[in-house]
Each structure stands twice: as structure tokens, then as C-alpha cells.
Amino acid sequence: MSNQVPIKAAKVAHEIVELLRELGGARVSEVAEQMDMPTSTAHDYLRTLEQEEYLVKEGSLYQISTRYLQLGEQARLRRKAFEVTKPEIDELAEKTGEHANLMIEEHGRGVFLYKARGSVAVQLDTHAGMRVPLQTTALGKSMMAHRPREEVEAILDRHGMPKVTESTITSREALFDELDQIRERGYAYDDEERVKGMRCIAAPIIGENERAIAAVSVSGPKSRMRKERYTEEVPELVLSSANVVEVNLTYS
Template sequence: MKSETDAPVKATRVSMDIVQLLRELDGATTMEVANQLGLPRSTAYDHLRTLEKLELVVNDDGMYKVGTKFLEFGGYARKKKKIFEIGKPELQELAEDTGENANLMIEEHGRGVFLFTAEGENAVELDTHHGYRVHLQTTALGKAMMAHMDEDHVREILERHGMPAITDNTVTDEEKLFKQFNEIREQGYAVDFEERVRRMRCIAAPILDDSDRARGAVSISGPKTRMLGQRFEDEIPQKVIRAANVIEVNMNYA
């Protein structure tokens, strides 16, 4: 797997590593940042103070946390995505119709990015907030998109990010993954059997352009006790495929 620390400007890389660490730890002191990232305490302090001055992090009595200014950047980036504006009402309808979690994902830099999520009346609380990034092969959404990418591009993504096991059911074998791609293209949707979140199942359909390349994917996820039988094998897939198709038409021809 290729290193992700080969950014041309080291200082920028360090600052972003610090922001990522603050997110993962839900806040950290200067010493904790220095120890976790192997930095001199003075270097960690200088970066944290700079980030604070730029209003990107906040200092709560020595505990640094990610600031809400990132919401401004994220909100702007999402607003500029046509797929978000078109997909949002379809996701809301899907969530209301099924009572479950409805999700919209795009691929960026080889990761799956949750662009929008909507919750039905029976939806469970998940970690898939807007902007959350995951390994593509761990979700039905990601697999639905990968099935419609160039094979070389998929292999580049796998080489760069690997195929980590998030649960016991995560697909970690490349040959098995590519075999699933054939099934996804044939049936029109992808399935996730507790591959990223235990006891949760998901069905996703790709959003394609005129060349059958994935622009994103839409899904319904819910507890495995509710994602069974006819509902899981027919009703949910049809609803997801329909929503993806509506988004496709509006994306390509509106």
C-alpha cells in the first residue's frame, strides 16, 4: 500500500495529521498530539496555535478540538455537488418510505464519502455523518460504484488504501471482490452483509452517467432483523434502484 505521507509540503501534512488526530481522539492536549505523532512538543504547539489562530481548532482549557469552521468548508463543497442537490429529495423520500437509513455516497481520492444521509422513523443511529469517509470495499455503496469503474482504477484504489477487515464479514480478497462486481452489474445493485457495521445490512444501487460510469450510489441500510426475506431480496432493491434511476435521469438530462 502506498504511503499517504508523501505530501510535497511537510508542514501542511503535519497540520492535517493533527486535525485528523483531534477528530479521532475527540480532542487532545499538546503533549498528547506530540506523543501520538512523534513530534517535538514545541512543533506540536506551534501547529496547534496556528490552527487556533485560523479558527480551525478551538482550545478548551488546554484541550484542542476540531472547530466548526470545517462545517463551512464542508457545506460549501457539498453544495457545489449537483448530485447532492438532486439526490437529497430522493433520499428523504426513501427514508420516509422504508423507515430506515437512506444514504448517498460519492468516491473521492479512492475513498467513499457520505454526502447525505436521511433517517426514517425506525432508523438506527450510525456513524455515517455527512463527510464521513470509508474504504469503498467495506460498503454496498462503495462496491456498487467500484463495479462500474475501470478495472485499473479499482486496482489503484486497492493498492493505495488496501482492503482492511472492519468486521468479520468484510471482503478482504481481491478475487472475491471482482467476482461480486459481476453479480452487481448483472442484478443492478450491491449488498452489504454486516461488512462495515455488525448486525447491519445494506442494499445500494449505482448512479451512472451516459457511459455507465459511477457518479455515486444510493442505499438503504437497516438492522439485519428487518432486512430479511422478500423485503430484503425484492422490495428494498427495487426502491433503491428506482431512486438511483431518478437521480441518474435528472443528473444526465436536467
């Protein structure tokens, strides 16, 4: 029995699902062309995924089924942090008028788990399930600051330090210096490091063994995130929310 991973058929099936997500649905011929495989093979994959209820067929068009919503919801609900943190995120958005976010780390990337939009929040690309390099966000940096250095090094070895804007940290030395500051300060800044013109303040949610299990943040335009609001008011709100979540996680 072979121990080789990943199993090719499973990998291809997931790639087809991702393709359908990106295209918003596709016909057999389109999948075959995009995946560079015979039409008959593409048809077999699509029919199997349909029979297992992961896809639906409308006419000649295959689309992702609502089963993924169910799976995604179950995965999210399994994370206790989501249930406990959601009210705090909603309150942060209401108090600040900006975007408030919850992020976890998964496979070395930051995953937005939940986002609430305040009354004056600008339009952003973030959404639940979105994955980003950890070092490009205050959320990611706040979590890395409370993880063992060897774990952070392994993440950087695996994913690198992609430059997203002119302000993105791309030096390991600079990153680890900043992680030291974050531990001392208690919260992290993102000054146009993922989105030009946007600033973000995040605090980690600390679980057992002083390890960050998630992070909460508030992000807004640089024009509004200035002076005391950026250095005192919003950091205090974010730290308070993170603390409430930690207590609720301990006793819920």
C-alpha cells in the same frame, strides 16, 4: 525548488487538526506529547492555525473552529449529486423506515455524504464524512461495478481488502465475480459485510461514459431485511431513486 510531496509542514498541520478532532480539544503540552515534538514547535503550529482561523483557543485549550463546517459545506454543495439526491434519500428513509444513504468515492475510499434515518432505523456508526473501504459496502461495490477494472485494481492495490466482519469480501476473484453480478442485476447487496447483523441494498448513480459517480442505499437489520423485502421491495425502491437522480442530474 524541491518537488518532494507531501510538504512536511502541511502534513503535520493536518495531523494536529485530526488529533484535536479525536481528542475534542487539547493543550499545547498534550499536542507536543502526542505528536512527539518540542512544546515550542507544537505552540507555533497551534498559534498559526489559530491565526488563520482554523482553530480557536478557549483558556489553554485549542479546538477546531467552525471554519471547517464552512469548508465542508462548500465541498458538499459543490457536488451536484448531493443537492439532487438529498430529497430521494429522505424519501427512501420515510418509505422504508430504515437508514438511507448517499455515498461517493474519493481517493479510493467510500465517503458517506448524506444519511437519513427512518422511523424504525437502528443506531449505526455512519455519519456524513465517514470513510470506509469500498468493498465492505453495497454502496462501494455498486460504484466499483461501474468503474474500469484497472481503476478498481488500482484502488485495491492502494487500500487492500481489509476484513471488517466474517462476511467481508477479501478475495479479488470473489469481488470481481460479484461486480459482474451487480452489473447484470443493477444493484448490490451487503450481507453483514461491514456491520454484523445489518443488510444493505445499493444502486449506483451513473453519469457520463457509464461511470458511477455516487450510490444510494437502504440498510436495516437482517431480521427486517428478509424474503421479498430484501430481494424485491427495497431493491425496486433503491433502483427507482437512483434512476430519478440520474434523470435530474441530466436535466438540472
